[in-house]
Amino acid sequence: MKPNVPLLLRLVLLTVSGLTRAQVETSLLDLSMILPSLSRPANHSRIFYAVMFDAGSTGTRIHVYTFIQSDSEQLPVLDNEMFHSIKPGLSAYADSPEMAGQTVALLLKVAKKTVPRLDWKRTPLVLRATAGLRLLPAEKAQTLLDQVQHVFDESPFLVPDNSVSIMDGTNEGILAWLSLNFLTGHLNADAKKTVGILDLGGGSTQITFLPKLKRTAESAPVADFVARFDFFNSTFELYSHSYLGNGIMAARLATLGALGAEELEWQVFKSSCLPNKFRDEWSFGGLTYHVSGDPGGHAGYKLCYQEVLKVVKGIIHQPYELEDGNVFFAFSYYFDRAVDAGLIDGVQGGMLQVRDFKKRAKEVCNKITKYPPISPFLCLDLTYITCLLKDGFGFKDSTVLQLTKKVNNVEASWALGAMLDHFHNLKIH
Template structure:
């Protein structure tokens, strides 16, 4: 009696297909097809609880740039949040809103960034990897018909891509959601996002068009003393409900605040008007563009300059607009990112890679130094005085932080970009029921 021979499954399939009369090329295609459905059909040789790897592509269409985040997750238990294994990040400037009059160029920007996703996500996973774009303040500030033309162009690029395109894959994100999802991102990355959590971190996000503050209140009076109900928002996660203080201020992002401080917001006659500011070096004059519009800006050669006068200019952008929460507890650690981080780096306050802890008074002190020495400074960064003064004013007179409040300035948390994008991805997979 001849001994029986057991063939490995792929080899057994190869023999069967050859016997069936298929060519070697057809056999190769059949093996690829089998591989592509391996994740769909149950694999009886593997334990049912084995971890699986999946991917997601999230576009952040901001006012000053478009960014792509390609996330790699490991899911071991469907009842829990996945583990983030890796993030591939890339960005392109300017933002989509700069192409308000030529939306096809915006589509080309997205198409270029999709190449990053194709290189990062294995080809066999493309068809089940969702691709999503959320636009923020840049498109919120545009006329609705121009914003929609940009979104339609992005939708067309997505539809012709090899990735999974979910319903509502391209949209403008609500400002409140932006703050909540950024809070979810940072607390997920710092290990604070779990049921009955007692310790969380707050977030301060300063974009080009808008700024957000979000934290988990410890005192009921913080919730009861809000000016309107929409300062409090919640979401459900892991059978728990979270109630957050959160607000997004459209028009109080760093670039929009520059416009307002210059008196250029909604101004007419841009082709001949020059917008002067005591926040700029006296002899400075140049063009500056935001949102696809170019402005002539300059210092005031015959007027005043320096921190004190600059502060009065930016105060009008903040006063009476930013609500001061009843509670900004010292025990509530706040992570500040986006332009908070970038300008702290530009001012030499923190390391551009590591970030660092700063007190609010550190922004104030550096703003004074930059503004009062503008005539001696090179004009390489002419807006640094205005930006640092605005950040100081926003933190102190806006949100009401004490000068001694410590902020964690960061660009990345555990090597992942600090932004709302990760929270938005978790929301896509887990339906957080934000309300």
């Protein structure tokens, strides 16, 4: 029988000692033998680091996590996170992959400034790419990953096996759920409730929550809407799905009728969601599109909603159970657009009802011709979020969402969960 080595203790053993997971699993190691001998008092905290890159469709982000192991505590704790991001995402460099490597190399400077030089060689370096690379042809995506791998291999940090890869969409949702529940203290053995997550990226969107009713899993369209993994001696069976092509930028393309279009230089893509007199170029995923409002037509919320409904209807599955006590944290572009619309504070976030998105979408869309908003896409984006929540997932107007960017000063994303998975090997299936 394997000894029960707690997750974060295992993290310390793996990171500091350089032992393989198997070695950690098969022997109860004496911490005093493997923790670094530091010129500090015996009871001083010992600090460890981990670096996770989130290669998203609209930007590349670096998360440098600091963990503390104190002699007086059984487990290390996540002390803080250094976060930085760069736009555009790696997929924008599909035809100039060396730029992807330069982007990662630039962000690595953040890790070098954050992690003390003596700790570099034992600090793991991991990159996971999401929808931006999933939407690219496999050969182009692999070329970008190869560039990143070269930069990693040249770095002074610990580069584990499988350090650079494209993340499965379902795992993205599950690991975001793990991050948020870890940060909110809902993974403790005595925790009675968990929180659900809604993540709206540029290329994909995820929903994940812990169902209370068997029917929720049984009524899912296919088996891959349900995922299981073990964590802290508990087995979690989650409802989770990622919709590739339903992130906010991909939804813009689909609404405009530009998704998968060719000969872009000769076409202008029009929408009632844009101001009548608006005409400009817009880039996403390394491609540039000519977009405009409908000069001879009408603009406004109703027409816009009809357009975005085509992107949602028949594509997004409505889970059987959403309301029964599940608190949902919504982040990424849900948060960003709520800030842009003046619905929440850009630092504190806040609680919103679904109807708040709907109300503001109507106000913005019905005034875009007379009073163009700061972003010409704000009407489209707010209407899409409203449609996604209501006609997509099936949330009620009165459903309350927790809009957040950070929890305990840590970014709300899948990145922390992915780092925990890297050390713990959750065996998600």
